[in-house]
Amino acid sequence: MVIRLSEQWPEVSSDRLLSECVPPPRFSDVRFATYRPDPDEPSQAEALAALTDRAAKLSLPRQTPSVWARLRRKAAVPGKQGIYLDGGFGVGKTHLLASLWHESAGPKMYCTFVELTNLVGALGLRTAVDKLSSYRLICIDEFELDDPGDTMLISRLIGQLVEAGVEFAATSNTLPDKLGEGRFQAVDFLREIQALAAHFDVRRIDGPDYRHRGLPVAPDPWPDEKVEQEAGDRPNASCDHFVDLHRHLAELHPSKYGALLDGIETVAITDLRPLTDENVALRLVVLADRMYDRDLPLLAGGVPLDQLFSPEMLKGGYRKKYLRALSRLIALARAA
Template sequence: MTYKSTEPDQLYHEMLEKGELKEDPIQYQVVQKFQKLYQALKEKSDNGQRKLLSKLFSKKQENPHLKGLYIYGDVGRGKSMLMDLFYDLAPGKKRRVHFHAFMLEIHQEMHDWRYMSGDDRIKKFGTKEDDPIPPLAAQIAEHSPLLCFDEFQVTDVTDAMILGRLFQALFDRGVILVLTSNRIPDDLYKDGLNRGLFLPTIDMIKEKLEIIQLDGPTDYRLERMKGMAVYHHPLGEKATKALSESFWKLTDHEVDDRSEVGPEEIEVQGRILHVPVASRGVAVVSFKKMCAAALGAADYLALAWKYHTIIMVGIPKLGPENRNEAKRFVTFIDALYENNVKFLCCAEASPEELYAEGHGHFEFQRTVSRLMEMQSKEYLAKGHAI
């Protein structure tokens, strides 16, 4: 749908009027927080870009008047949806990224830094110091003074050790962070190795960000999927129509309305992965584009982190004659399964008959098992990327 609103509060009410959302007082409290942050960013932007940049990017300059947000709560309550509503309208330079994908980038940048010459460091970052955190933070601040993380969680000891210094450097440069998470800050990296070293980072998050709980009684994502069949076979008009109806139910948009569900692009290791149809965390892809092309685990993980639901069309019967495609499909399903992505599809045969015989049939049985489990109520109730 086309919206007229230019502010989060207005847009939220417009979506209510169009029937895309239901009245939810707890959600609206979060909308008001986003509205306040939007107005503060807009005011800074209106004061002049040069003045804004000098304030945001001055090293070691605190900005006590403008806190970011940390929104936590159970799955399906609308955290990502509300953040996207705000992000789409927020002025100025900004970035919205899944936290896993962001940390992969940081690790890669730090790896590259270690093997750069002093001249290369100066060329890319303007410094040749040994510590990569300050120049990385400066680069992030320059390109993304507003940084929105979806699905924020800390499970890796290396990430935990990096985050404290990186977040401090970002806050020092005035970067505004907005985070969504399924965990309250005090439960981050719970029971993790050397967790005591991470506790100051938790304290920093609580000091620098406004902590908001979004934990209403309704799991909206699961509610939209009630009664929805997710695996359709055989291929044909009936299956295609069912998936089109599911896409509309999940997004409030028609799958063929390219003005509303136009293509999106994901950068993966310097390459661009094209997603032809996407809206509100739901992507539509084809087996041919995903599994016949030279894609791999990194591409599939990027999809799994960005979209909570993926619809795949045109899955053929598999066998030794298209073994490469079958291997990629196995990797694709593994990426989705391990990140609790909801998977809807139309295929030529049932999961048990997709790779019925021949060399590779035995190895494919794990994928059959996962395809079956991904249809269960228990799987559909899981939170994305937890």
């Protein structure tokens, strides 16, 4: 029987949010040894070496600092307690980040930026700091600042956790001192953004998107009837009309989008339409990320995937989000 995502109402506890802060299934087996740097892009090998070195240090037994050492660290000038991988889509940033997590000693945490803000929202800042201060490493994939609230929240969180000795690693498509540009009046929050940037050693990774090397931009969409038939023939497949799905997403907190896909092995969507509403588009981005995390093939009808986001959206402040979503959706459609 075909499952309708638009009819599911998952509930997610804060304990589940915390317990799921590990690399997604797609990256459960990656290691530094399985990363293949492009020989034409030396920055990839340089980033690999930097993270391998950091993992070696983080694999050693954790030393409990003396009271005097903690006081000296608190009084010291803040250093680079994090590493920040900046680069385009499909250059292997997430592969490297997940490899760092796998090869470092715990306690440790891995999450996307959206998952982190959802977690802190569920726990409250004080409880989040209390729970996460014992962690040795926190890896944050897809670091991004979408609004002033996120900027203030994450700036305070990371600042307090750095004081507690937690190390960070992050990936993003935007340099840390440029976060928020084009999305809100970032100049009004320059102090917070600069404070965040000061914690990270930035490593740029260059190269083309490996998912699109020598491949067409997007596969041809299937007729809706074929999408529905194929979904019916596959085990644990969902199938939803695009309008029903995006309306349902509007009624769910994004922290529940992962749970919405529990038990799903294939996602089918009929009558995909060009988007003009930014809110609808951003919700689809989050769903695309959760689908990609779970490596769920996508059966798609309607317009081609590369026509989902309007030309205006692909020129705006969320351009990089939309391009990442397209990259991932197209990869999942090819897998189907």
